[in-house]
Amino acid sequence: MSSLQHSSLFQLTLTRFRLFLREPEAIFWIFIFPILLAVGLGIAFRNRPADILQVAATTPQLTQVLTADKGLTASTMDEPTGTHALATGGILLLAIKTAEGVEYKYDDTNPDARTARLLADRAIQTGAGRRDAVQADNQLIHETGARYIDFVVPGLLGMNLMSSAIWGLGFAIVEARQKKLLKRLVASPMPRWQYLSSFLLSRLVMLVIEVGAFLSFARFVFGVPFRGSVLELAFLCVLTSLSFSALGLLVASRARTMEAASGLMNLVMLPMWILSGVFFSASRFPAIIQPVVRALPLTAAIDALRGNMLQGLSLGQMAIPVGILLAWLIVPFAVSLRIFRWR
Amino acid sequence: MAWPASIYIGTMAENWIHSRPNAEGKTAQAEAPSLLLRGLRKAYSDVVAVNGLDLEVMRGECFGLLGPNGAGKTTTIEICEGLTDPDAGTVELLGLNWKTGANELRQRIGIQLQETQFPDKMTVEETLHLFRSFFKQGIPVEESIKTAQLEEKRSSRVGGLSGGQKQRLAMACALVGDPELLFLDEPTTGLDPQARRHLWDLVDELKRAGRTIILTTHYMDEAERLCDRVAIMDHGKIIALGTPQQLIGSVGGEHIVEFALNGDLTVAPLLAIAGVQSHRVDAGLHQLSVSHLHTAVPAIFAALADQNLDLSEFRTHSASLEDVFVGLTGRNLRDE
Numbered sequence: 001m002s003s004l005q006h007s008s009l010f011q012l013t014l015t016r017f018r019l020f021l022r023e024p025e026a027i028f029w030i031f032i033f034p035i036l037l038a039v040g041l042g043i044a045f046r047n048r049p050a051d052i053l054q055v056a057a058t059t060p061q062l063t064q065v066l067t068a069d070k071g072l073t074a075s076t077m078d079e080p081t082g083t084h085a086l087a088t089g090g091i092l093l094l095a096i097k098t099a100e101g102v103e104y105k106y107d108d109t110n111p112d113a114r115t116a117r118l119l120a121d122r123a124i125q126t127g128a129g130r131r132d133a134v135q136a137d138n139q140l141i142h143e144t145g146a147r148y149i150d151f152v153v154p155g156l157l158g159m160n161l162m163s164s165a166i167w168g169l170g171f172a173i174v175e176a177r178q179k180k181l182l183k184r185l186v187a188s189p190m191p192r193w194q195y196l197s198s199f200l201l202s203r204l205v206m207l208v209i210e211v212g213a214f215l216s217f218a219r220f221v222f223g224v225p226f227r228g229s230v231l232e233l234a235f236l237c238v239l240t241s242l243s244f245s246a247l248g249l250l251v252a253s254r255a256r257t258m259e260a261a262s263g264l265m266n267l268v269m270l271p272m273w274i275l276s277g278v279f280f281s282a283s284r285f286p287a288i289i290q291p292v293v294r295a296l297p298l299t300a301a302i303d304a305l306r307g308n309m310l311q312g313l314s315l316g317q318m319a320i321p322v323g324i325l326l327a328w329l330i331v332p333f334a335v336s337l338r339i340f341r342w343r
Numbered sequence: 344m345a346w347p348a349s350i351y352i353g354t355m356a357e358n359w360i361h362s363r364p365n366a367e368g369k370t371a372q373a374e375a376p377s378l379l380l381r382g383l384r385k386a387y388s389d390v391v392a393v394n395g396l397d398l399e400v401m402r403g404e405c406f407g408l409l410g411p412n413g414a415g416k417t418t419t420i421e422i423c424e425g426l427t428d429p430d431a432g433t434v435e436l437l438g439l440n441w442k443t444g445a446n447e448l449r450q451r452i453g454i455q456l457q458e459t460q461f462p463d464k465m466t467v468e469e470t471l472h473l474f475r476s477f478f479k480q481g482i483p484v485e486e487s488i489k490t491a492q493l494e495e496k497r498s499s500r501v502g503g504l505s506g507g508q509k510q511r512l513a514m515a516c517a518l519v520g521d522p523e524l525l526f527l528d529e530p531t532t533g534l535d536p537q538a539r540r541h542l543w544d545l546v547d548e549l550k551r552a553g554r555t556i557i558l559t560t561h562y563m564d565e566a567e568r569l570c571d572r573v574a575i576m577d578h579g580k581i582i583a584l585g586t587p588q589q590l591i592g593s594v595g596g597e598h599i600v601e602f603a604l605n606g607d608l609t610v611a612p613l614l615a616i617a618g619v620q621s622h623r624v625d626a627g628l629h630q631l632s633v634s635h636l637h638t639a640v641p642a643i644f645a646a647l648a649d650q651n652l653d654l655s656e657f658r659t660h661s662a663s664l665e666d667v668f669v670g671l672t673g674r675n676l677r678d679e
Contacts (some may be wrong), residue, residue, distance in 0.1 A: 011476040015465065022464040179460035187424055187456065189449035189520070190477040343426065 008190055012198035019172070020202065029167070030206070034160045034214050041156075042149045042222050053116040056082045057095040062102065065127035066095065071119045092116040095124070150225065153218045154305035155278035157211065161240045162272065162298050164210060166265055169199050169248030174261035177252075183343040192342065196249065203245055204238065211237050227312030235315070236308060236322075240301040243325045246333040247297065253336040272298035300324035375438045377402050377524050377555040378423060383432035385418050385579075392418040393429070394579035400557055400572075405550050407570030408559040409664060411674070415579040416559040417457060420528050423557065424454050437523060450479055453522030455513045457529050463502030467493050467512055470501060471519055478520035491515035491545065507538025514545060525549065527558040531565060543568055563664035567591075575668055582671050587664060594620075594662045594670055600631040600643060603656040612649065616642040625669065632662065632670075 004010050020026055056077045057063045066074035077085060082094035086105060093106040093116040102124055106113040176182040185195060211234075218224040226233065251268055255261040275289075276282055276298035285293050293299055300321035307313035307321070315322060378400040385393040392415045400406045408416045421427040422434060425441040425448065434440060439448050461470050471484045488497055491511040496504060504512065510530060517525060530546070531539040539562075546569050549556060560566055566573045567587045575583040575590070583590055591597070608629060610622050618635035633639045636659060647654065668674070 005472065006476055008473075008476040011473045015462070015469070015473055018469065019462055019464055176462075180456060180458050181460060181462065183426065184454070184456050184459040184461075184516075187426055187449075187454040188474060188477045188516075189446065189479075 009194045009197060009201075012190075012194055013201045016172070016198050016202035017205075020168070020206070026168075030160070030164045030210055031213060034156055034210075035217050038149070038153060038156055038214070038218060038222070041152050053093075053112060053119065054091045055093040055095065055116050055120055056085060056091045057097070058082065059097045062095050062097055062124070066120055066123050068127065069119050069123040072116065072123065093120055095120055149218075149222045150310060151281075151306070152279060153215075153222070153224045154309050155302050157214060157237070158240060158276070158298055158302040158305055159273070159278045160210070160214065161207075161237060161301065162244045162269065164206070165203060165241050165244035166248040166251065166269060168203065168206075169245050170252040170255075170261050170265050171258070172199070173249070173252040174255050174258055177255075177341065177343070178257055180343075186342045196337075199249075200242065200245055203241055207237060207241050224309070226309055228308035229314065232315050233305070233308050236301070236304050239322070239325050239329070240297075240305075243297050243301070243328040243332075246329050246331075246336070249340075250332040250336040253340040256341075272296050275299065277302055295324060297325060297328040300328075375435075376400060377404070377437060378406075378557060379433070379435040380419075380423070381433045383419065383422060383434065384430045385415075385422060385427065386430055391579050393422070396432070396579070396581060398574060398581065398584075400555065402555055403553050405546070405556040405558070405569055405571045407566040407573040408557070408576055409561070409563060409566045409570075409573050409668075410559075410576035411561055411668075414576040416561075416576055417528055418579075419576070420526055420557065420559050424452070424526055425449070450520065451523050453517035453520055453525040455510075455517040455525075455527045455530060457532070459513060461501045461509070461512065461516075464500055466498050466500055467504070467515075468497045470512065471515055474516040475519040481520040482518065484519065487515040487519045490518060490548065492541075505538070507534050507541055510534060510538070510542060511545065514542070518549075523555060525554050525556045527556065529559055529561070531560070531562065539565070563668065567664055573664065575664070575671065577668075577672055583667060590664060590667045591662045594632055594666050597662055598633045598636045598659055599662050599666055600633050600636075600640065600659045601628050601656070602643075602647075602654055602658075603628055604647070604652045605655055606650075606652045608647075608652060609650060612646045613643060616646065619643070623670075628656070632666075633659075 052073050053071060055066055055072050055074050057066055057074055058077065058079055060076050063074045063076045066072050075091075077091075077094070079094070079096060082091065082096075083105070085091045086094055086107070092110065092113040093104055096103045096105060104117050104120065106117050108114060108117075173182070176185070186192070215224075215226075219226065247268060248265075251264045252261055255264060275285060275293045276296050277293075278298075282293050282299050282302075283290075304318045304321040304325070307318045376399040378398065380396055380398040383393050383396040383398075384391075394415070396415075396419060408419060410416050418427060422429045423436065425445060436448055437451055441448065465473075467488065468484065471487055475481055475484050475487075488494055491514055493508065493511055493515065496508055501509065501512065514527070514530065517527070527546070531542050534542065543565070546556065546558070550569075558569065570587065572584070572586055573590060574581045583593070585593070613619055613631065614622060616639055618633055618639035620632040620634060622632075623630050631639075631643070640659070
């Protein structure tokens with residue numbers, strides 16, 4: 001037997017790997033699920049040609065004029081039918097022929113309906129003989145890095161780093177405590193710091209696989225850009241994972257049952273799923289809660305990941321989110337070491 | 344009519360606390376006891392679990408803490424194992440204590456806890472390698488597998504083991520560090536009779552190897568079978584201490600005669616019979632403590648016939664630790 005096999009830190013870390021790899025569900029949630037989610041979102045938000053908007057008019061003449069616009073497809077309906085179609089989302093706008101001219105019926109809080117209003121009016125006015133006062137030409141760009149998939153990949157990466165660290169640490173520790181394994185380990189000469197370190201070590205190795213798989217997929221299937229330093233991106237992933245591991249440790253430091261731990265973990269993660277800008281920008285939340293939103297570790301992590309990947313910012317330019325992540329690493333770790341229940 | 348309890352408590356503590364069975368023929372006087380407890384107390388919010396406990400266990404001894412559930416056995420053994428801090432009292436193991444010698448002690452003792460569940464997805468061998476890695480010195484994993492007779496299960500996952508096999512794995516984990524002192528907390532609770540006997544053989548083997556063993560149990564047959572000395576605990580105190588034979592002898596007779604009657608018994612004529620020590624009634628059964636069965640039983644039959652009473656049940660058994668406990672507390676060990 002080699003001396004490595006005699007090392008308790010090695011054996012403890014090996015144990016973590018064995019237990020993880022023998023849990024097929026965990027492998028699904030950590031490796032497969034984020035990729036499936038990215039695929040789903042990539043399909044849902046793929047770049048399509050500009051939408052053709054559905055509209056209707058009350059007379060065949062109007063319908064013909066509207067159909068002439070490339071951005072619109074029109075049908076003829078009487079007013080009650082058209083109103084019903086508006087209400088059920090079948091059409092975005094109904095053009096009603098009146099004695100004076102034309103009246104548009106649409107929902108002005110719907111951006112698509114507002115666009116339909118502009119297109120329909122332009123088509124009708126042009127059809128009636130209006131000429132543009134200024135000559136205008138279009139130059140179309142479809143830039144990578146500005147698409148939704150580019151925006152959401154760093155968000156999913158941050159969310160995945162959070163879930164795998166908190167679930168991975170929290171559940172394993174509380175399960176060991178509930179099954180009295182923790183007590184048995186403490187009754188042996190095992191150094192306690194090695195037990196906790198084994199989680200971090202195994203987490204770091206798993207991180208390479210899990211982040212590597214996810215980002216390669218994003219790069220080669222969706223062409224998501226990597227504008228910043230890859231080394232700094234790796235550092236950010238490690239920092240994020242360690243911060244959430246510290247939080248997972250804190251969540252698991254007292255809980256005696258899986259139920260209690262599970263509730264606590266959801267309590268910790270739910271606000272971040274909602275507020276931290278995984279799927280849409282966190283700046284959309286009202287100014288009054290922005291300080292809270294900004295202080296969340298997931299917001300900081302995602303901001304930093306997006307800064308690196310999409311904007312090519314260096315660590316120095318992202319001192320604030322990196323500082324927030326460091327604080328979330330140090331404080332929960334220190335607290336949990338003090339209050340950890342070893343039996 | 345109760346049995347006099349005082350005779351057991353007073354005499355046991357004085358007579359047997361300093362007796363020193365000696366497994367390896369070493370000079371007992373030169374050695375510190377493997378375990379020394381003085382004035383141990385531990386109270387939880389609702390109950391006093393250990394209430395002033397003194398105990399010495401000698402090197403090479405197999406010592407049993409016997410008592411019903413809730414008697415304070417587990418609290419006592421966990422204080423000894425350094426897992427629970429006592430409210431008062433001193434604990435000394437192998438001449439060391441938990442305040443200053445914890446790291447060395449952890450290396451030198453072996454522990455099997457009552458309800459540890461090892462991870463289901465690890466194999467027997469992997470679990471033992473893990474535990475072996477915690478100890479600076481110890482026996483090869485191979486040897487612990489052999490001792491616990493888990494050779495055929497070495498590559499099986501823990502989740503697939505039977506209750507008895509899991510318990511033997513727990514013993515193997517306690518053994519990999521080649522401990523001088525071994526703590527076993529209710530090692531056979533919940534096992535079927537065959538698995539229990541199997542585990543007893545394992546403990547026998549460890550005894551033969553000269554290890555000091557301290558075990559708790561609420562099975563008196565287990566204590567009788569395995570232990571050199573036994574302390575009977577109740578309500579956080581030791582109420583009797585000695586070898587199983589001494590304790591059983593203290594009941595007053597080596598045999599117990601039990602019978603049931605359809606009628607009321609006048610006790611005095613029975614107690615007058617030579618060899619009959621005492622009488623009590625337990626759940627409608629009359630129990631006599633008897634020393635000379637072959638002369639006493641015919642006399643008992645005659646005395647019952649004199650009172651025109653019909654026997655509906657009659658049996659005798661050798662007195663056991665159960666009878667000692669019943670005699671001391673008026674309760675059965677298995678009452679919960």
